[in-house]
Amino acid sequence: MMERLLKRFETILDPFEDADAKGPDGVYRSGHLAPLPAQTNAFIWHFAKQAKWPLIGLLIVGGLTGGIEAVLFTGVGWLVDALNRSTPDTLLRDHFWLIAGLLFVTLVGRALILFASSVLEEQVISPSFYNRIRWQSYRRLMEQAYTFFQNDFAGRLAQKVQQVGMATGDFITTVLQTFWSFVTFIFLTITILGAIDWRMSLVLALWVAGYAWIVYALLPKIRRYGRASADARSVVSGRVVDSFTNILSVKLFDSSRREDAFVKDGFTYLVDTTRQATRAITEVRTAVNILNGLMMTGIGVIAVVGWQAGATSAGGVATALGLVLRLNQMSGWMMFNINGLVRNYGTIQDAVATVTRLPTLVDSPEARPLVATRGAIRYDDVTFHYGKGSGVISRLSLDIRPGEKVGLVGRSGAGKTTLVNLLLRLYDLEGGRILIDGQDIAGVTQDSLRAAIGVVTQDTSLLHRSIRDNIAFGRPDAEDEDVLLAAERANAEGFIPTLRDPKGRTGYAAHVGERGIKLSGGQRQRIAIARVLLKDAPILVLDEATSALDSEVEAAIQDNLTRMMAGKTVIAIAHRLSTIAAMDRLIVLDEGAIVEEGDHATLLAMNGLYASLWRRQSGGFLFSGDAESAAAE
Structure with missing residues (x-):
């Protein structure tokens, strides 16, 4: 039953939605793609609007999560005061609704809020929303001219598509859930501590100002280094994929291991940029730890002095200490998430420069389908x-x-x-x-x-898919008998039944490896000829x-x-x-x-x-x- 319920939530967002890419018949085709915003904030907002209701739900749940945390710690103080005012025999009679309310909040309210948070994040938003960003970014890259792909590493471009989906999704969900939950908790904590002793809320207000200064002053460095690290990861991916793709040339010509040095240079760039980012993170964590120590000490002293003076109850002390101890934990955790926010923002900036680039070769607005009846x-x-x-x-x-x-x-x-x-x-x-x-x-x-136009080139590269898929690539609706006939006419029917890939697939179901590397040059050429024969x-x-x-x-x-x-x-x-x-x-x-x-x-x-x-x-x-x-x- 739970699995069926979760599956229903998973259908709320279409992971492949891209309305601007659809023609009148609802089929995706080139020439219908609106460009993605090239400015980072606009890019993030563009995708946030596509999932506004789930994200609004996440915002509400994030606020409730912070609220329930504050209520629970305040409830501990109320419970301490109730214990002081009652005996074991009269506790339930005197404070039944307080205890019942705390039990309900702990067992039911908290569970429902966290369940809603988990469902929104794990079923509705991830992976569907993340994948929608990847899909739309991929489609824009595929609209680029042939020269675009000649001038960059395929692995680097693939890494950009992967990174931008994860970074944008993480950035939005962290802001709406984690960050907003933290802000809500702080606001309620200031209010609750102010009701106990205004000096506590003053200390906490000063702490908020210090925390904001750390974020403002130190985190831009992390954002800058985060962007550099994202680019470095793309460079490493591009160089490694390039080496693997051209492994035969590397084996035959690179006896002095120059390729290792080329890839190592990419890894060195990645390590250097990562070290710069981690130095900045250590500075931030140290500053937050010092600030938190001052905040906990100040509020703790005020609470105890107030209790000694009879101005603060034992429950008030318990509430104050519980809230600031929790705030100390949350602030370190939140700073980690803010670090992640800044790094993700840098990653988005880095990827946006690539995935939002306008194609240089596009269909004109008045373009019509070619009608080729004679072939002149x-x-x-x-x-x-x-x-x-x-x-x-x-x-x-x-x-x-x-x-x-x-x-x-x-x-x-x-x-x-x-x-x-x-x-x-x-x-x-x-x-x-x-x-x-x-x-x-x-x-x-x-x-x-x-x-x-049917084309057979000298440098035939096949897709890492089955023989059948490669032959039918230009005519995917072809019947099996047509595929077999095309293979026969290309003189490929002799070797195809003998093929077997590492997963045990044979014949027309066998996969040919990246760029068709598992086939000889002549075999690849015959598959290419069969593909053109079938396209007709x-x-x-x-x-x-x-x-x-x-x-x-x-x-x-x-x-x-x-x-x-x-x-x-x-x-x-x-x-x-x-x-x-x-x-x-x-x-x-x-x-x-x-x-x-x-x-x-x-x-x-x-x-x-x-x-x-x-x-x-x-x-x-x-x-x-x-x-x-x-x-x-």
Whole structure:
């Protein structure tokens, strides 16, 4: 019964709610995401508003928690006075309602308040509210352009998403529950002590002023160091993940353990920033301990002197000493929580700078879905320099007819892959336009654009999921028989049944490891080809699609690739020119410009760059040209 009750509370908040990200049909899609506030306080308030009723409930319960603490300690004083005024035989008769009230508050009232507090915090707010912050932050990062992810560590970005959810949730709940409970307790304690002896409330008021000064003067250092520590943790995460992701390169090339030094440098930064924060924390704790000692001594002396003078009852003394002893415990505990508040605020500041960054490549407000029925492609006076001002591609124009098979040829760095990336709108043009079936790709939605293009790249990376999930990634609603057929056409049906992962999953259910590391290069390439075959998009891009395959496997799937290209517009890139020699037209690029075009025989007869490349080809590889332009591409 208790479990069913708690499950009902867990459904109050949707952990994946993000109303701004939904289209008219309620499905999440890019182009519908409102930016998150970039200012830290506004960021916190943005999420607090999304759970206002549970958080208001937490505020109320936090106040009641502080109140019940004060009532219980005051009740002890009342009970002491009652004991002094009664005998064992008359205690219940004289003070029945007092004792009954204290029992009710202790057994029922306190239990209900703490239960409500626990349910609100553990079932309603955590994990649903925390995860909502993570989810919305993740979705904003996923809206970023391709270059955003090229310029940062994946592990660092993942750490930011994790940190901002935990830090924001902890900050809000600590303020509304712990901090407010503490403030309520202080207010009631001042009131109760003032009723016993006004000098006690004066001492406590001075203590509050001193406590506030410590918070104001010393905690900003912790906030500053907390932000630095959060960044350091992200750096460490990014470097460690980078090492693990590229473990083969580390094993093969890092015999002098340079990678250890690189990661150790990140850990050193983390240790240094943590030590700075802990020094500040020790200063704060020492100041609070001294202040608390002065407060307890002062109130204790006043209480005892008052009792000696007959102005304060024994119950008043018990109440005063009980309240200040409890306040001493709570103040140390509260300072710890305030330290946490400040560190969390610094963590939020650090993460907000990343997760609220506006995307640099977005759909226009008037963007419409691309309608690609024919597959005609036109590069119209296209210019793109990766923001460097010159080089790569300048004023290039190219028309590709519907259903035409075009091969892009040129030295490394000539601009071949850049042209493909611009077609996919992984970058925005710096000049000119690209049209598909007469529609400027800058005016269509990115999702619809990429849905119309199937891509097989040379550097095939798979998701750490099952073989089936990887093949069906571009068409998740595909039936199992369609997945099997695509694998067969990609000549992958031979090795898939032999796969087995460490958890015992086999065949199409086997997971392939991060980036598909458990598969060979040829196996990964065949899975990628099966994925494109299943997607069946009207435009096909093959960027060194068979480079990882041996000649026997390539020949085995060549017929299927030919059938896959039937009726589609195809752009193919290959250094091994024999694989694209049969294309309808070959476009020869050099330094971002078209220098030759025609079919294989025509280009050989021209005895130009293409003929030179053909003659120089050896063993399936092409001698590279300008190394600097290669790096640019």
